[in-house]
Amino acid sequence: MELSRRRFALVAGSASVTQLGLAGAEPLTAEVVVRRVQAELGGDWAAAGADGFKAGDPATVVKGIATTSMATLDVLKQVAKANANLVLTYEPTFYGRGDGRAAAPGGGRGPGGVSADDPVFKAKNEFIEKNGLVVFRLRDHWQARKDNDMVTGLAAALGWSAHRVKTDDALYDISPATAQATVDLIRTKLNLRAGLRAVGDRKATVRRVLLHPGAMTPATMWQRYSTVDLIVAGEVREWENTFYAADIFTAGDKRALVTVGRVVSEDPGMRACADWLKTVVKEVPATWIGAGDPYWRPTA
Amino acid sequence: MTAREVIELIKKNGGVPFNERSYRDTFKAGNPDDTVKGIATTMMVTWDMLKRAHAAGLNLVISHEDTWWNDRDDVKDLTDNPLYKLKNEWIAKNGMIIWRDHDHMHAMKPDFTVVGSLRSIGIKGGENDTMAPRIHTIPETTLGELAAQVKRVSGIRAFRCVGDPKARVSKILLGPGYATPRMTAEADVVIGGEQQEADGGFDNVEYVRDAASLGMPKGVIMLGHVVSEQPGMEDYAKWMRTFIPDIPIQFVPAEEPFW
Numbered sequence: 001m002e003l004s005r006r007r008f009a010l011v012a013g014s015a016s017v018t019q020l021g022l023a024g025a026e027p028l029t030a031e032v033v034v035r036r037v038q039a040e041l042g043g044d045w046a047a048a049g050a051d052g053f054k055a056g057d058p059a060t061v062v063k064g065i066a067t068t069s070m071a072t073l074d075v076l077k078q079v080a081k082a083n084a085n086l087v088l089t090y091e092p093t094f095y096g097r098g099d100g101r102a103a104a105p106g107g108g109r110g111p112g113g114v115s116a117d118d119p120v121f122k123a124k125n126e127f128i129e130k131n132g133l134v135v136f137r138l139r140d141h142w143q144a145r146k147d148n149d150m151v152t153g154l155a156a157a158l159g160w161s162a163h164r165v166k167t168d169d170a171l172y173d174i175s176p177a178t179a180q181a182t183v184d185l186i187r188t189k190l191n192l193r194a195g196l197r198a199v200g201d202r203k204a205t206v207r208r209v210l211l212h213p214g215a216m217t218p219a220t221m222w223q224r225y226s227t228v229d230l231i232v233a234g235e236v237r238e239w240e241n242t243f244y245a246a247d248i249f250t251a252g253d254k255r256a257l258v259t260v261g262r263v264v265s266e267d268p269g270m271r272a273c274a275d276w277l278k279t280v281v282k283e284v285p286a287t288w289i290g291a292g293d294p295y296w297r298p299t300a
Numbered sequence: 301m302t303a304r305e306v307i308e309l310i311k312k313n314g315g316v317p318f319n320e321r322s323y324r325d326t327f328k329a330g331n332p333d334d335t336v337k338g339i340a341t342t343m344m345v346t347w348d349m350l351k352r353a354h355a356a357g358l359n360l361v362i363s364h365e366d367t368w369w370n371d372r373d374d375v376k377d378l379t380d381n382p383l384y385k386l387k388n389e390w391i392a393k394n395g396m397i398i399w400r401d402h403d404h405m406h407a408m409k410p411d412f413t414v415v416g417s418l419r420s421i422g423i424k425g426g427e428n429d430t431m432a433p434r435i436h437t438i439p440e441t442t443l444g445e446l447a448a449q450v451k452r453v454s455g456i457r458a459f460r461c462v463g464d465p466k467a468r469v470s471k472i473l474l475g476p477g478y479a480t481p482r483m484t485a486e487a488d489v490v491i492g493g494e495q496q497e498a499d500g501g502f503d504n505v506e507y508v509r510d511a512a513s514l515g516m517p518k519g520v521i522m523l524g525h526v527v528s529e530q531p532g533m534e535d536y537a538k539w540m541r542t543f544i545p546d547i548p549i550q551f552v553p554a555e556e557p558f559w
Binding site: 050070072073074077091092095096097098112113114118119120123124180183194195197198199202215218219221222226234235237238239240241242243244245246247248250251253261262263294295296297298300 | 344346347348351365366369370371377378381382383386387444447448451458459460461462465478485493494496497498499500501502503505506507509510511513514516522524525526554555557558559
C-alpha cells in the first residue's frame with residue numbers, strides 16, 4: 001500500500017519534471033537512471049525486496065552518481081563535495097535491514113529499526129534533504145550479476161585479477177607466500193586497521209585462495225575450506241566458521257581464514273559498479289566512494 | 301557420579317526452571333552414564349581446549365557454546381566431513397562427555413556471562429547482573445582510554461572499536477556473546493561480543509560511525525564472542541563446587557582464536 005502510493009507519487013513527479021525539460025529530451029532523473037540500471041541488470045525488481053529508493057526524491061535531476069558499499073554520513077558528505085547527488089549503496093543507509101522504515105528481526109538484541117525522532121537518523125535525513133541527495137540500495141541485483149563483480153572487484157583490489165582459476169568460481173592461484181605475508185599484503189592493499197582478523201596457521205604456504213566478499217555461512221566454510229590454502233571473507237560468525245578454522249589448525253592442517261570486515265570486503269565490488277555505470281549512464285559522471293574500515297584498537 | 305547425575309544437580313541448583321525442550325542445553329557427545337572423573341567448564345568446545353581438559357584428567361566438559369561449529373550442533377551435513385570425523389573419534393577414544401549450558405545459564409540470576417564479562421574489562425558493580433542489559437556509569441573518560449583499559453585488564457587481542465577515540469564517555473551498556481545490545485539514547489558505549497556488521501535488525505557499527513561524524517560521543521567495543529563470555533565460566537566452576545564438593549572442577553578456557 002505504502003509502496004504503491006509512493007510509486008504513484010514517483011510517476012506524478014517525473015511527469016511534472018518532464019514538462020519543465022526540453023521538448024523530446026527526458027531529464028535524467030534518479031528514477032530514469034534507476035530504470036536504466038534495472039533494465040540492464042534484468043530480473044524481477046520486487047517491491048518488497050531490499051533494493052529500492054531509501055531517501056530523497058526520485059524525481060531529482062541527477063548531476064552525478066556515486067557508488068559505495070555503505071552510505072554512511074561520511075560517505076554522503078564526500079558525495080555532496082564531489083557534486084554528485086544520486087547514491088547507489090550496497091548496504092543499508094539507516095542502520096539495519098529495515099532501512100529505518102520498519103522493525104526487522106535478527107541482528108543485535110533489542111528492537112530492530114530506528115525511531116523517527118532518533119537524533120542520528122534525523123540529522124542524516126536532514127543532510128540528505130539539504131544537499132538534495134537521493135539514495136538507492138543496489139544489492140541483490142548487483143550481486144546476482146553473472147560477472148560477479150563483487151568477487152572480481154575484490155580480486156582487482158588485491159592485485160590478483162590475472163590469477164583467477166576459472167571464470168565461474170572465486171578461486172585464485174597466487175604466487176606462493178606464507179599466510180602471514182599474504183594477510184599483511186591484504187591489510188596493506190585494502191587499507192585495513194582493526195577490522196582484519198585472521199585465524200589458522202600463519203606459516204602455511206598460500207597458493208590457492210577463495211574470495212568471499214560479504215558474509216560466509218558455515219555450510220560454505222565446511223565445503224570449501226579444505227580445498228584452499230586461504231579464505232578471504234567479509235565476515236563470519238565466530239562460534240561457527242572461526243572455530244572451525246581454529247579446530248582445523250589444531251588438527252594440523254596448514255591453512256588460514258582471514259576476515260576483513262563485511263563492508264570493507266564489499267567496497268571494491270562497488271568500485272566495479274561505478275565502472276560499469278559509466279557504460280550504462282554516459283550523461284553524468286559516476287564515481288566510487290569507499291566506506292573504509294570502521295574499526296580501530298588501541299596500540300598501547 | 302555419572303555425567304547425567306551431575307547435570308541433574310546443575311538443574312536443581314540453578315534457581316530457575318530448566319527448559320527441557322531447549323535444543324542447546326543437551327549432551328553433545330559421549331555417554332551420559334559414564335562416571336565423571338573431573339569437570340572442565342569452558343566457553344567453546346574447541347579441540348585444543350578438549351585436549352587440555354583431557355590432559356588434566358577431566359572427562360566431563362560443560363560448555364556455554366557449541367561443539368560442532370553451528371548453534372544447533374546439527375551434524376547431519378558433517379557426517380562425511382574429515383574434521384568432524386577426527387574430532388568425534390578423538391572424543392570417543394578418550395571417553396569425553398560434552399554437555400552445553402546456554403539458555404539455562406542466561407536465565408540464571410545472576411547471569412555469569414554478564415558478571416564475568418564486566419569484571420574482565422574492569423567495570424565494577426555488575427556482580428548481580430542478569431541477561432537484561434543495564435547502564436553502568438563509570439567515571440568520565442575517553443573512548444580511547446576505555447579501550448586501552450579493556451586491553452590492559454582483559455588481555456584480549458583482537459577486539460574492535462568504532463567511534464571517535466577522543467569522545468567523552470561514561471555510560472556503558474554491555475551484552476556479551478552475540479547478544480550485543482543496540483545503542484540507546486542514554487548509552488555512550490555499547491560493549492558486546494560480536495554482531496552481524498550490517499543488514500541486521502539494528503546495525504550498531506553504522507549508527508556509531510554516523511554519530512561520530514556528527515560529533516556525538518558514542519562508541520562500540522566488540523570484544524569477540526568467546527572472550528566476552530568466557531570469564532563467566534570461571535564463576536560457573538566456582539558455583540558448581542558449592543554443590544559438587546568431591547569431584548575436581550576446573551575452568552579450562554577456550555583459546556582466543558585470532559592472531
